[in-house]
Amino acid sequence: MITLTDVHKSFGAKQILRGVNLTVERGESCVIIGGSGTGKSVMLKCILGLVTPDRGTITVDGEEVSASGDRDAFLARFGMLFQGAALFDSLPVWQNVAFRLLRGSLKRPRHEAREIAIEKLRRVGLSPDVADQFPAELSGGMQKRVGLARAIAADPEIIFFDEPTTGLDPIMAGVINELIREIVVEMGATALTITHDMTSVRAIADKVAMLHGGKIRWHGPVAEMDTANDPYLTQFITGSAHGPIETVR
């Protein structure tokens, strides 16, 4: 279970998060929506400890994230897909995917790690001949999927996806949505996904949280999203240029 309580974060004078409260239950798929630049990515980075909040607490299974415990063990439970994929361009694709399996506590024989990598690549719709290419040789959407394969390579308990379907064609987006759903249902993983794609929200979410103005504006089951009486949420879902959300920000 992930709990954020009154999380604040500013960069210089820019206040990004102004008191975020959110709970994600174990085995739940929570989708975060919200305008561009509202701090969705920053929020995920706060949970992972990549960004230190100015104020507030974040706990994972009751344990505070910032507490200087065994960070490696803590992070070993997570998988993260970065918005820009963040692949290591000095390593071929399969070594990117198998990064965790080639070193550290989860280390296993090289050929085994490679097999797992190729299997994960297949799951994100990439053929085995991609394995030996370098990230720079791939298209943006392919890089994104390699990033996704890397995030799930070590079968983490908690997975964060930052815009997993952005830049993918509709069919491939469908494949990825199904994959995320599978990971949650079959492996019982907890997933926290950021997306702007409403089709994707409906396909993968149990719960939806909308970040606006530095706070969680609306949080509830996906089924209640359409009937919710919140003008901000309604404007976002319908993608209307008219409503309470400013279009210049």
Added chain:
Amino acid sequence: MSTTRAANPILHLLARLGAAVLGTFAAVGRLTLFTLSTFRHMLTPPFYSREFFHALMNVGYLSLPVVGLTALFTGGALALQIYAGGARFSAEQVVPQIVALGVVRELGPVMVGLMMAARVTSSIAAEIATMKVTEQIDALVTLSTHPMKYLTAPRVLAGLLTVPFLVAVGDTVGVFGGWFVAIKSLDFNSATYLKNTIDFLEMPDIVSSLVKGAAFGVIATLMGCYFGMNSGRGAQGVGQATKSSVVAAAVLILAANFLLTQAFFAA
């Protein structure tokens, strides 16, 4: 009104000065912590041997051509200068001794150090800064890999271990550059030249040269890592980090050279 006007520029100047001094101390502090952390990670497992061998190749082996060429030309030019200078008080015969001394004690290590700043510091800084800007460093952390251990420690260790070898190569090639010019165009006898060189050089000359190499190797790699890791955002951040790293490495190498020369030879 007039007093505030008069006081303002002075206050302003003092404030600027104070900020600059504080900024310098803060930077020195950060750099010291970074250095300590690097050595701590170098000495504690896990060790990333692949990264280390990669760094060995990049810092050491691939630097050989540029080190050889610069040393060759510098040694040659030095021989010509000393011959011309020595001729003014009919001391042309000191060419082998002064070339050996100049190359081994000073020019060899300094040239190699500056070449490291140009070739290695810049490439490390640009690489790590790009990794930072594209969130690859964050990705490393989420994959339970410490960036200092994975990126900085192997590179600095490679600098520490290989640059003394590069300096040895630079020294040797530099002396041969002088020898070549001396026997080809200054009418020196080859055997006498070499004998004079070997007889003249002493152990402290060579030791100081290698120690300088190790120090410069650490400085060059460390500066690349430090500025890369602390890069600003975007392409501009990468450019700025690269530039600052090379300048810092070059200045620190020359400063360290002075201090080491003083420590070794100022009796």
